[in-house]
Amino acid sequence: MEFTLGQIAAILQGKVEGDENQKVTRLDKIQEGKQGGISFLANEKYTPFIYDTEATAVIVSSDFIPTKSLKTNLIRVEDAYSGFTKLLEAYAMLMKSSLVGVEEPSFIDSSSQIGEQAYRGAFSYIGKNCKIGTSVKLHSHAHIGDRVQIGDNTIIHAGAKICADTVIGNNCEIHPGAVIGSDGFGFAPQEDGTYKAIPQIGNVILEDNVSVGANSTIDCATMGSTVIKRGAKIDNLVQIAHNVIIGENTVIASQAGISGSTVIGNNCIIAGKAGIVGHLKIADNTTVGANTGISKSVSKPGTTLFGYMGIDMKNFLKSYSIFKNLEAIEDRIRELEKKQ
Known part of the structure; x- marks a missing residue:
């Protein structure tokens, strides 16, 4: 420069x-x-x-x-x-x-298409029947599975894995080591106590302007699609399970986990190490604090949740003000009991 x-x-x-x-x-x-x-x-x-x-x-x-x-x-x-x-x-x-052209060795199946001004780094791989847009950058060891679609100006960084049937929009960025579209965690318990894998035949859809951090994982749907909507930003080391829907412009910080079939609204903030159980609906503009566990749906937009069990923030702070003084409160109770 x-x-x-x-x-x-x-x-x-x-x-x-x-x-x-x-x-x-x-x-x-x-x-x-x-x-x-x-x-x-x-x-x-x-x-x-x-x-x-x-x-x-x-x-x-x-x-x-x-x-x-x-x-x-x-x-x-x-x-x-x-x-x-x-x-x-x-x-x-x-x-x-400035990155344009093909480094060798790299592989693209003859049935796949890639647009102009693209970059394919050494040891990158593109499977069968893929459609890849213009100015897409595939860095070294990026893996693109069969039937993947990638929009214009998207960047797939080194070592990222885009599994079969994934659809990625325009202007997205997938950071190193991320895995998009691997099997969801689906196992059926058997009478003998073992578990049988349930085939995961859906896919993942990332809409435009989505960012996925390093070593994050987004599972494909059992059926249908796991969807990350326009403008969502996902930090490093985040787990998003099968059939989850993440709303527009929602941000999710490192080590958070979203369980299967949960729907997160638009413009939400999910802080680090937060955990959300499956099959819930989280309203728009919800903020989930660090280390917070969410076990029930949130219906009121703009709610802020904090604490291990994810109770309302005001109630949590009131409870915590008592909790941190429990020892002194206990001493006062003992003194009162002695006076009786």
């Missing part, structure tokens, strides 16, 4: 204070800035660093007023954090779009 400050200001719709012809080649933290780097100042805790940084330029908000002389150039934008985020997005897009 090499851009002049003037070019970056144009991307960010900002204004250069200094030499707009100077060039930058990388992104730096403001406290570690060196010549040729560009940083940003959005948190006032880091203000002292702007006077000493050696970065070629710093992105600042339009209302920033220096109290000492500066050695760096400024790019003023409406909001520094948003501006730097936009620059990161442009940089990431540039890096991704």
Whole structure:
């Protein structure tokens, strides 16, 4: 990456204070800035660093007023954090779009189709009758099973496994080691105490703009589809069981688990290590706290649940205020009993 400050200001719709012809080649933290780097100042805790940084330029908000002389150039934008985020997005897009072509060895079955501007990394595999869109990036050791469909601009990172019949939309990102479409956990108990596997003949559908974190797993449906709706974001090490539906723009943090046939609404937040049992319905805009267990459906939108059994947050906090003082309460009860 090499851009002049003037070019970056144009991307960010900002204004250069200094030499707009100077060039930058990388992104730096403001406290570690060196010549040729560009940083940003959005948190006032880091203000002292702007006077000493050696970065070629710093992105600042339009209302920033220096109290000492500066050695760096400024790019003023409406909001520094948003501006730097936009620059990161442009940089990431540039890096991704630069990957085009085929590394060998890699394999694609003759019955499958892949669009233009695609990238196939070494040891990637594409099975039979797949339909893969334009500008799709398949990194090394990515596995695409039979009859998979992948939309435009989707990225499958190294070692991710996309099992047969999975459908993935546009602008999705599947991080390393994720497994999409493996068999759901379906076993029928037998009279002799053993379990017999139930065939899982459904699939997984990921709609547009879905992100799936590293080493997360999404099981195929027993019948029908497990569905991750548009804009949902799934962190690393998350387990989503068969026939689950995850609503639009819902986010699920690391080590959470969603049991089979549960339906999660839109714009929900599921925090780390939360567990949700099967066959429930969780209303839109529900927040589930870290380590929370949900054992019954949530019907009221906007509910916040916290605690091992997932009770209403206000009730949990009231109960916890008593629980943490139990020892003192017990001592008071004993003293009262002695006085009787």
